Amino acid sequence: MRPQTALITIALIAMQAIGIAATQVTVLHRGERITWFEVLKGESKRVNIRGEHYTISVSHSGTPKRNKRERLSATGHACGSETAVQFESQCHAERQTYAATPLTGSLQHRAVSKFIPRSRIGSLLLRYSRCCMVARIWLLSLLPAVVWKQIWPVVRDWVLWIFRASLEEGTLPHQWRHAKIIPLKKPGKDNYTLAKAWRPISLLATLGKVLESLIAERISHVVESHGLLPTNHFGARKQRSAEQALLLLQEQVYTAWRGRRVLSLVSFDVKGAYNGVCKERLIQRMRARGMPEDLLRWVSAFCSDRTAAIQVNGQLSEVRSLPQAGLPQGSPLSPILFLFFNADLVQRRIDSNGGAVAFVDDFTAWVTGRTARDNREAIEAIISDALNWEKRSGATFEADKTAIIHFTHKDYKSDPKPYTIKGQVIHPTKHAKVLGVIIDTGLKYKEHIAKASSKGLKTALKLQRLRGLSPATARQLFTATVAPVVDYASNVWMHAYKDKLIGPINRVQRVAAKAIVGTFLTVATNVAEAEAHILTAKERFWRKAVKTWTDIHTLPETNPLRRITARMRRFKKHCSPLLQIAEVVREVPIEQLKTINLLTLLP
Known part of the structure; x- marks a missing residue:
């Protein structure tokens, strides 16, 4: 245009x-x-x-x-x-x-x-209009970002006026509170006739999302500058990732083992997390953590009087109001607001007796004791606290997604006795999925490596079906699509990549090499990798591990993972993966690394 x-x-x-x-x-x-x-x-x-x-x-x-x-x-x-x-x-x-x-x-x-x-x-x-001149009708509300980039010199002043007035008045146009909801299939579900097998994604007005992004950046800056959220709350925050949360949890397991203790873990998942947010509870908890009243008035308007239409197979339903809209899943502002919503649940100290981590709506807590039976009372207390928070917040935990696992190498220290949650019997399992990684009681990760290899092989076979690609393009697609599927959270489980577990991942490498340069599937893995000019899986894992280790030492002191690695020392037994990485890269001058502070300037 x-x-x-x-x-x-x-x-x-x-x-x-x-x-x-x-x-x-x-x-x-x-x-x-x-x-x-x-x-x-x-x-x-x-x-x-x-x-x-x-x-x-x-x-x-x-x-x-x-x-x-x-x-x-x-x-x-x-x-x-x-x-x-x-x-x-x-x-x-x-x-x-x-x-x-x-x-x-x-x-x-x-x-x-x-x-x-x-x-x-x-x-x-x-x-007077309860709307703005730029977002008044569909014509500019649905323009993509590339169009806004081209016309920005013309509309810049008007857009800035609108944003400033929206914040000052504590309101926003109705068009920015309307969403077109597209249901997307959740992968790996058995029955797609159930509503919970679909994920509703809200398509919002471009201008509204720009303003929401600006407000989210401002809130994040205030949160990190003044410590308004728990330090063990990961996700939707800078310099925090799901892999860091998993590494932190794994370090706690190894610490318990070195003390001849058992770590018992319970994992919760909130059903319809964003949609189930109660506006009144959200505003109350943001106010309790010191957020300004002007912003709270705007957030209240953001969560009020929302409308939506659902599009399925190209057919759009009529527009309906949402009395309990919650937070739109698709807004850049929703994740940081949800952290305030469940901050009270996550606010737990991490020490030798237990702790908790959360990644947005996934909450995991643990306790340690001499045996799993000794941990039973503490686990029941965690479950009771979580259910009380559920009642106060209007949220819903999915009982069938709740997992309990006892980390121990000795069977006599475990406890198969079930727990009762909301009338449903939950048995402790040998392995459970936490933040996308299948963790077992002995941290062997056999199930996870097999699952990651299977998903990587399917992706590599899809790459192999593409015809007419140059080797450089196919190699780029392998790096962008196949390798990330296999390598997800590899720093957590790479120590288990040995012996029989090498075979499935090597097959992914061979299929990918065949897709890139057309090698035979029966050729040796190292030859296929050399011909396709791709790194071996082990080289990829170690490159990522070295980068993660150096990145950890640039984190601020408020990050719990940084505090753990700062006091690490050698152990003969139960050497954790992070400690193994530290031994390999011990010649790296860690003391010369500088802490990266992303909050030096206002966003």
Whole structure:
């Protein structure tokens, strides 16, 4: 879209914002007539405009003659040159009030014939129209980011006015609170006739997501600067990842083993995490942690009066209001807000007796004792606390996704006795999936390596089906699609990659090499890797391990994983994977690494 065309588009939206219900727009440029039909209904004709001065006349359907015309003059700048957009009309002597028909309902708007100060435009539009000129109709609400990048020099000031007014007034346009929901299949489900086998993703207005991203960055800066959230809360925060949470948990298991203790773990999963957020509880908990009232008023408006339409197989349902909307899954602001929502649940100290970690909506807590039977009372207390938090918050834990596991090498220290959660009997298992990794009682990771190899092989076979790719392109696809599937959280389980577990991953390497350069499937793995010019799996794992080790030592002291590695020492028995990595890279001058502080400047 050319900047001149964007100017005309925004001007049309401004017309509709002040009450001109146009259905036909005529553009005159140097005597040439170009017409956009039914702009407000979504059927617009592409216009190529080269000049600098345009005259646009508006005609109406179903509107009395006396209310047809309005005068509005607007100027803008595009591509370094001044572009004038003039709306020529005659204003009725009585200055009648125009009745607009916006997308969200009928609102009355006063005709504008005088110049409005620039500093007041956004505020007035939000106050009287409860919407903004840029997001007034679908035309610009659904524009992709690449279009906004091209027209930004033209619309920059208007957008900034709108954002500033939204924050000052503590409200936001209705269009930014509307979502088109697309259900996506959750992978690996057996029965897709159940609603929980689908993940509803909300498609939101581009401009609204920009403002939400800005607010999320500001909140993150305040959180990290003042320590408003628990340090063991991972996910949706800078310099924190699921792999760090898994490494922290694994270090606690090895520490318990070195003390001849058993670590008993219980893992919870919140059902419909974002959709189940109670607005009142969220505001209350954000206020308790010191967030300003102006921001809380805006967040309250963000969670209120939301509407949605569901699209399935290309068919769009009618728009319906969401009385209990929660947080839209697809908004950049939702993750950081959810951290405030469940912060009280995660607020647990990590020590030799137990602790907890969380990754957004996945909560995992543990206790240690001489045997699993000794841990039973503490595990029941954790379950009771979690269920009490569930009642206070209006959230729901899925009992069938709750997992209990006792980490021990000795069977006589384990305890097969089940637990009762919400009337459902939960038996301790030999292995459980925590943050995407299948963890077993002995940390052997056989099940996880087999699962990762199977998924990697399927992806490599899909790559092999592609025809006509150059070796460089196929190699790039392998690096981007196959390797990440196999290597996920490899720092946690790479110590178990030996003996019989090498075979499945080596087969993935051979299939990928065949897809890249066409080697025989029976060729030796090291030969196939050399011919395809790809790293071996072990080399990939160790490169990632060295990078992770150095990255840990650049983390701030508030990160619990940094505190653990700072006091690491050698042990003869139960040497953890992190300690093994430290032994290999002990010549790296760790003391010369500097802490990376991402909060030196405001976002």
